[in-house]
Amino acid sequence: MFPFDRLIAIDKNSKKPIYxxxxxxxxxxxxxxxxxxGTPIPSSRDLAKQLNLHRKTIVAAxxxxxxxxxxTVVPRKKTVVSSNIPILQxxxxxxxxxxxxxxxxxxxxxKKQQVIGLQKDNRLAEIIIDDGRPDIRISPIDLLLKTxxxxxxxxxATQNLEQNMAQGSLALRTELVTYLAESRGLNSTIDNLLxxxxxxxxxxxxxxxxxxxxxxxxxxxxxxxxxxxxFQQSGGRLIEVDVDQYGLDVDQVEKHCQNQPxxxxxxxPHHHYPTTVTLSVExxxxxxxxxxxxxxxxxxxxYDYDYHYSSSPYLPLATAQHRGNIIYIGSFSKVLxxxxxxxxxxxxKNFIDQAVIFRKMIDIGGDGYMQDALAGLIREGELKRHLxxxxxxxxxxxxxxxxxxxxxxxxxxxxxxxxxxMAIWVGVDPQYPLFQLRQLALTLGLQINDINETHxxxxxxxxxxxxxDLSSAIAILSKCxxxxxxxxxxx
Numbered sequence: 130m131f132p133f134d135r136l137i138a139i140d141k142n143s144k145k146p147i148y149x150x151x152x153x154x155x156x157x158x159x160x161x162x163x164x165x166x167g168t169p170i171p172s173s174r175d176l177a178k179q180l181n182l183h184r185k186t187i188v189a190a191x192x193x194x195x196x197x198x199x200x201t202v203v204p205r206k207k208t209v210v211s212s213n214i215p216i217l218q219x220x221x222x223x224x225x226x227x228x229x230x231x232x233x234x235x236x237x238x239x240k241k242q243q244v245i246g247l248q249k250d251n252r253l254a255e256i257i258i259d260d261g262r263p264d265i266r267i268s269p270i271d272l273l274l275k276t277x278x279x280x281x282x283x284x285x286a287t288q289n290l291e292q293n294m295a296q297g298s299l300a301l302r303t304e305l306v307t308y309l310a311e312s313r314g315l316n317s318t319i320d321n322l323l324x325x326x327x328x329x330x331x332x333x334x335x336x337x338x339x340x341x342x343x344x345x346x347x348x349x350x351x352x353x354x355x356x357x358x359x360f361q362q363s364g365g366r367l368i369e370v371d372v373d374q375y376g377l378d379v380d381q382v383e384k385h386c387q388n389q390p391x392x393x394x395x396x397x398p399h400h401h402y403p404t405t406v407t408l409s410v411e412x413x414x415x416x417x418x419x420x421x422x423x424x425x426x427x428x429x430x431x432y433d434y435d436y437h438y439s440s441s442p443y444l445p446l447a448t449a450q451h452r453g454n455i456i457y458i459g460s461f462s463k464v465l466x467x468x469x470x471x472x473x474x475x476x477x478k479n480f481i482d483q484a485v486i487f488r489k490m491i492d493i494g495g496d497g498y499m500q501d502a503l504a505g506l507i508r509e510g511e512l513k514r515h516l517x518x519x520x521x522x523x524x525x526x527x528x529x530x531x532x533x534x535x536x537x538x539x540x541x542x543x544x545x546x547x548x549x550x551m552a553i554w555v556g557v558d559p560q561y562p563l564f565q566l567r568q569l570a571l572t573l574g575l576q577i578n579d580i581n582e583t584h585x586x587x588x589x590x591x592x593x594x595x596x597x598d599l600s601s602a603i604a605i606l607s608k609c610x611x612x613x614x615x616x617x618x619x620x
Contacts (some may be wrong), residue, residue: 131164133171134179145183148189154201155190157280161230170200170208173405189536192321198522226570230376242362254576256602261433261552261590267522269506269515273465276502294494296485297324297473305473308507313434314448315457315475323481323488326495328432328460331474333359333553334484335428335456344392347385347425349377349580353402354393356430365392372401374545376408379415390617393426400433403588404582407548410443417449427455429572429577435516436592437549451475457540461503463551464516471495471503523551523592526599530591533603549594557585561613569612575605 136153139147158164171179173187180187191208193202201211296302303320309315325331332355338344342364348357349372357367368391370381377396377567396416398408408416420427429446447457453476460472474484506512530553531546543556557563563585567577580587591599 131168133176136163137180139180139182140302148186148193151180151187151190152193152197155194156197159199166208166210166212168210170210170554172208182587212591228603242358255574255575256594256605257576258587258602259590259593260579260588261463261550261594262467263463263465263519263551264522264593267515267519268465269511270466270469272511273499273502273506276505277498280498280501283293294497294500295489296481297322297495298497298504300469301500301507304504304507306376308512309459313431314444316448317475319426320478321475321481323476323484324495324500325472325474326492327462327470328430328472329355329359330488330492331456331472332356332428332430333460334474334487335458336360336363336365337487338480338483339426339428340364341392341395345385345389347382347391347394348400349396351403351584352395353397353430360395372404372406374406376406376412377416379412379419382416383419386419386425391423391425393428394420395428395430396446397430397432398446399431399437400547400552401580402432402554403586404554405547405550405552405588406545406554407443411444413443417446420451420454424454427451428458429455430458431465432458432460433550434459435549436520436523438520438527439548439592442549447475453480455479459620464512464519469499471500519592526591526594526596527553529596530589530599530603533599537603537607538610547616552588552590555589557587559585560617561585561610563587565613566606566609570605573605573608575602 136158137151139150141147143150145153155164155170170191171177173184173191177187191200191202194200198211198213201210202208213527261608272377299319301324302322305322306317306319309317323331323334325334336359340360340363344365345368346360346365347368347370348360350369351372352369358365368385368389370385371378376398377394382394394416396408398413400407416427419425427446431445434442434445447455449455455476457475458472459475462469462472474481476484499536503512527546534542534544534553534555541561544553547553557566563580563582567580567587570577577587579590594602
């Protein structure tokens with residue numbers, strides 16, 4: 130039975146009659162969803178006994194509620210919350226308008242963050258140009274889920290639940306040690322690995338542990354906006370240096386290090402976000418040298434390492450002799466499915482130990498069964514087979530998009546084909562404002578998710594789109610440019 134005696138608090142010093150106080154409290158409980166339609170209400174005799182009041186007071190309250198259609202009274206049988214709750218009826222006992230509890234804004238001050246990126250448009254688009262995501266239609270998700278289900282059904286599942294998951298599944302960390310050594314040349318142990326909820330958590334943990342308020346951190350410009358926001362939220366002061374066709378300008382990094390103490394440098398060495406450029410060998414070597422000289426930490430975000438087409442990837446900075454001053458970050462979201470939030474951090478044991486402690490404050494541990502299922506995918510060679518297959522498909526789509534861009538949009542755009550990744554950074558002629566182009570494309574069924582108005586450029590993710598969709602997208606963009614050109618000519 131619902132604890133009505135706890136719900137109804139009578140103020141005997143109030144000028145409002147007690148029966149109206151009871152009626153108001155019960156109507157608000159119904160309005161706010163605390164009491165649902167059909168919920169039994171105690172008889173007037175029982176409620177009077179619970180509240181230590183005269184029965185006539187309860188009867189008067191019920192009559193008031195019944196008149197307002199909040200409750201239904203069946204004489205000598207039952208009293209229940211009405212199934213036809215009134216939206217708003219004038220209340221004799223209180224003229225004030227009231228809101229449901231969570232319709233009221235919080236009155237206490239709290240931290241507010243700036244919204245990153247474009248607001249979602251409610252209109253549905255037939256084709257969506259994302260920022261470079263895998264095609265989940267060719268991903269071995271079915272096999273992963275099959276393994277996941279089998280793990281849950283096994284007897285050891287209960288024991289697995291008791292495993293300390295804050296650092297991540299032991300099985301996955303064990304497989305990752307071998308996988309990272311073979312694919313990236315990383316020399317690590319299970320103690321150097323932390324499994325995170327995507328690469329974003331790794332960036333957040335690194336930022337929280339490294340940066341004190343006022344510490345300088347160098348980032349490229351343009352840069353991954355969510356990383357910038359995390360660093361600033363942690364109290365870091367951003368120093369932005371240029372990113373050109375060879376990646377982060379390390380000469381600018383050196384000049385800043387000469388003028389102020391730099392705590393960390395955030396770098397995306399393969400397919401920089403958003404411009405997709407790769408950090409050159411010369412700049413990699415110099416950045417490592419500067420890290421040793423000025424004692425700053427390198428946060429190496431290698432989210433897009435696995436996809437290279439025209440040449441083999443450079444080995445990560447983390448493979449060099451860096452004296453423990455590189456935090457290496459990767460993710461499986463770009464390989465399998467963006468909704469599969471499994472990333473990893475590789476760092477020195479003393480840093481990983483603290484990252485595990487900090488991670489527990491926000492997340493006790495990830496999905497152990499999913500992590501073990503992914504470990505099985507790696508162990509059985511399924512991940513390697515998927516990468517081989519998907520790279521072949523994505524390269525064909527990249528080449529198809531390149532041809533379409535050259536043939537149909539060359540008067541309006543400029544771009545470079547990256548050595549890998551899943552997107553092309555497309556610069557648009559300044560006379561065609563990208564925001565207008567995006568709005569016009571949306572009316573024709575094409576949504577462009579990731580635009581940079583400052584550089585009048587956008588990321589054209591090709592991996593998730595079939596050749597037919599790519600052709601349709603370019604055809605729509607061509608129509609948009611033609612229409613905007615006519616508008617410009619009339620001005």
